[in-house]
Amino acid sequence: MNEAIPIWVQVGMGLMALAVLFFFGPRAIEAAKNSPKGSGKDWLGVLLPIGGVVLFIILLIGLLRG
Amino acid sequence: MNEEYTLQGRAEAGVLQTNKVIRNTYMLLSMTLLFSALTAGASMMLNVGMGAYWLSFLGGMALLFVIPRFANSAAGIGLVFAFTGLLGFGVGPIIGAYVAAFSNGAELVMTALGGTGVIFLGLSAYALTTKKDFSFMGGFLMVGILVAFLAGIGAAIFGLSTLSLVVSAMFVLLMSGMILYQTSAIIHGGETNYVLATISLYVSIYNLFLSLLHLLAAFAGER
Numbered sequence: 046m047n048e049a050i051p052i053w054v055q056v057g058m059g060l061m062a063l064a065v066l067f068f069f070g071p072r073a074i075e076a077a078k079n080s081p082k083g084s085g086k087d088w089l090g091v092l093l094p095i096g097g098v099v100l101f102i103i104l105l106i107g108l109l110r111g
Numbered sequence: 112m113n114e115e116y117t118l119q120g121r122a123e124a125g126v127l128q129t130n131k132v133i134r135n136t137y138m139l140l141s142m143t144l145l146f147s148a149l150t151a152g153a154s155m156m157l158n159v160g161m162g163a164y165w166l167s168f169l170g171g172m173a174l175l176f177v178i179p180r181f182a183n184s185a186a187g188i189g190l191v192f193a194f195t196g197l198l199g200f201g202v203g204p205i206i207g208a209y210v211a212a213f214s215n216g217a218e219l220v221m222t223a224l225g226g227t228g229v230i231f232l233g234l235s236a237y238a239l240t241t242k243k244d245f246s247f248m249g250g251f252l253m254v255g256i257l258v259a260f261l262a263g264i265g266a267a268i269f270g271l272s273t274l275s276l277v278v279s280a281m282f283v284l285l286m287s288g289m290i291l292y293q294t295s296a297i298i299h300g301g302e303t304n305y306v307l308a309t310i311s312l313y314v315s316i317y318n319l320f321l322s323l324l325h326l327l328a329a330f331a332g333e334r
Binding site: 072073074076077078079080081082083087090091094095097098099101102105106108109110 | 215218219222226229230233234237241243245246247248249250251253254257283284287288291323326327330331
């Protein structure tokens with residue numbers, strides 16, 4: 046699991062990080078500025094299923110630990 | 112009177128179009144998931160090393176830049192299969208590594224797989240039945256995924272295991288949000304291209320599975 050990452054992969058990932066930052070960075074900031082803003086009620090509608098996911102994962106961990 | 116009929120006709124056409132996108136997306140998604148499972152099985156049988164994972168990761172990322180250009184042509188479907196097959200092939204060595212590293216490795220993998228399925232179906236059902244519009248999450252998700260992706264690369268390069276775990280937790284939450292966002296976009300006509308919708312949902316499921324596996328192994332893995 047903790048195998049060292051080959052140097053070519055490290056270089057590739059570094060380049061990929063730069064490419065992602067270059068291509069998607071400005072778009073992400075633009076999207077954050079221009080996307081519709083959700084109300085408190087809207088975010089509550091998101092927190093409900095996401096909270097369910099968190100509880101479900103805690104349940105899975107509990108089941109695996111037995 | 113005629114205007115009323117025209118409006119009703121347009122609304123019905125919109126619903127039919129949405130249903131068509133949903134049907135095509137889930138059909139292509141299920142086929143690509145099966146294809147991924149096949150290529151993952153093949154890479155496990157061939158016993159390929161972790162190099163295959165890194166190669167498929169970099170190749171998949173490169174394909175992600177190409178697919179949107181072909182999303183409206185038949186080549187787009189071929190590229191989706193190439194992309195999902197490549198990522199599936201890369202998952203094989205990861206599953207093999209978990210099974211080898213933990214005495215309950217097989218149980219961890221199966222739980223992560225089942226858990227991913229339950230989370231995906233649950234969130235999709237929530238978005239489809241409530242018909243809530245999650246378009247307001249777009250900016251938040253885009254910035255969050257960008258930050259998590261860069262942090263993940265940093266954690267991998269510098270070998271920071273705690274940061275890696277935090278990134279996995281972030282990805283589970285972000286991919287869950289992404290499933291809600293994408294499903295809602297299909298329902299409300301924000302996404303009309305089933306190739307792009309499939310890619311988005313596939314990437315969410317793929318990341319959800321790997322992140323969940325990482326979390327389960329960290330908190331319940333037995334050496």
